[in-house]
Amino acid sequence: QVQLVESGGGLVQTGGSLRLSCAGSGRTFSSYAMGWFRQAPGKEREFVATIDRIGGITDYADSVKGRFTISRDNAKNTLYLQMNSLKHEDTAVYYCAATRLFYTAKSDLYDYWGQGTQVTVSS
Numbered sequence: 001q002v003q004l005v006e007s008g009g010g011l012v013q014t015g016g017s018l019r020l021s022c023a024g025s026g027r028t029f030s031s032y033a034m035g036w037f038r039q040a041p042g043k044e045r046e047f048v049a050t051i052d053r054i055g056g057i058t059d060y061a062d063s064v065k066g067r068f069t070i071s072r073d074n075a076k077n078t079l080y081l082q083m084n085s086l087k088h089e090d091t092a093v094y095y096c097a098a099t100r101l102f103y104t105a106k107s108d109l110y111d112y113w114g115q116g117t118q119v120t121v122s123s
Helices: none
Strands: 004-007 010-013 018-024 033-039 046-051 058-060 068-073 078-083 092-099 117-122
Touching: 004 092, 018 033, 018 092, 018 117, 033 068, 033 078, 046 068, 046 078, 058 068, 078 092
Parallel strands: 010 117
Antiparallel strands: 004 018, 018 078, 033 046, 033 092, 046 058, 068 078, 092 117
């Protein structure tokens, strides 16, 4: 089992940057592929990015490709999401999640979720 805690959200202007972090508890963080998802008000949760267990393979939603970068540091049990060139439509609560499976964009295949961190991009 792994517990996940996100941090790094906040208010930023359009075009700005933020880096989200997701701290995982336990000794098994490196056993999980990880993902970032987001949910805007009135919308369904959507996939943002995913990374395999060792950080060698990543995948992104088309809406963030070229602007966001997912990475992980297994020695620190931490997942990151570097967000650049932020747009108003990136405003959402961002969640990190862990899956025992290989990396995936499907939210229903993730086993553990954090509580979320709010990102607000002012236009």
